[in-house]
Amino acid sequence: MQGLQQLEFRDRLGRRLVRCLIGLALFAVGISLQMNANLGAPPWDVFHQGVAKQAEISIGKIIVMTGFMLLFLWIPLRQKPGLGTILNALEIGLVADVALQIIPEPKNFLIRIMMVVVGIVVVAIGTGLYIGSALGPGPRDGLMTGLAKRGIPIKVGRTAIEVTVLIVGFALGGQVGVATFAFAFGVGPLVHFFLPRLAISSGSARP
Numbered sequence: 001m002q003g004l005q006q007l008e009f010r011d012r013l014g015r016r017l018v019r020c021l022i023g024l025a026l027f028a029v030g031i032s033l034q035m036n037a038n039l040g041a042p043p044w045d046v047f048h049q050g051v052a053k054q055a056e057i058s059i060g061k062i063i064v065m066t067g068f069m070l071l072f073l074w075i076p077l078r079q080k081p082g083l084g085t086i087l088n089a090l091e092i093g094l095v096a097d098v099a100l101q102i103i104p105e106p107k108n109f110l111i112r113i114m115m116v117v118v119g120i121v122v123v124a125i126g127t128g129l130y131i132g133s134a135l136g137p138g139p140r141d142g143l144m145t146g147l148a149k150r151g152i153p154i155k156v157g158r159t160a161i162e163v164t165v166l167i168v169g170f171a172l173g174g175q176v177g178v179a180t181f182a183f184a185f186g187v188g189p190l191v192h193f194f195l196p197r198l199a200i201s202s203g204s205a206r207p
Contacts, residue, residue: 016133016200020084021091023129023198026122028095029103033119035059036103037112040177042123043184044140047165050172060097064090070139077146082136089139116179123183124190125198131191132199 035041041049045059048066052059067089071081106112130138137145140161147157162184170176 012200016135017083019129019198019200020087020133020135023126023131023133024088024091025095026126027130028092028126029099030119030121030123030126031092032096032099032103033115033122034179034183035175036100036105037115037119037179038105038175038177039112039116040180040182041175042187043162043166043169043180045169046174046176046180047169047172048174050169050174053173058097059100060093060095063093063096065093067093067139070143073143074139074146077143077150079142079146081139081142084130084133084135085137085139085142087135088130088137116182120183120186121190124187124194127187127191128194128198132195134200 031042031045035045035049040046045063048059048062051066052062055062071085071089074081103115106115131141136142144154144157144161148154166176166180
């Protein structure tokens with residue numbers, strides 16, 4: 001009986017891990033589509049672009065470095081990372097570096113708009129899979145939930161953080177455009193749509 005329970009646990013964990021990895025990869029591809037459309041990057045990626053330009057290293061490496069640096073801010077907030085947290089900090093940046101090299105940067109305006117739209121939808125699907133795997137929040141999400149535990153509403157904390165990184169990233173040379181605001185206003189409702197459809201049920205996700 002105990003052996004059967006262990007097998008079931010491993011099976012559930014395996015399925016959650018696969019969902020998490022696929023979700024993070026899709027997230028990275030989605031933001032890469034938007035960045036290579038050159039109509040404005042997502043708010044956090046404006047920051048990543050700006051820092052990458054100043055440091056003269058790849059955007060993917062900046063994404064990884066930023067993720068791990070944000071985890072240090074979790075300490076005073078008493079947030080605990082999960083397996084998904086570490087995977088988030090590593091995988092998105094690594095996949096983005098590859099995707100940014102493969103995905104073309106077209107000059108046709110309609111194609112660029114399509115890349116933005118597809119990118120936002122892919123990010124939302126990836127987010128639904130990743131969050132739905134219930135393996136722990138990403139470094140940026142955990143920062144916001146940690147602030148919420150200190151009495152700062154998530155919408156206030158999220159807005160303040162994203163506006164700050166957007167301004168800093170723009171000042172450092174990150175690309176702000178119409179797609180930046182399309183992402184900011186569009187990804188939330190799409191995640192709201194996809195998450196309940198992609199999340200593992202509570203019974204399946206229970207360790």
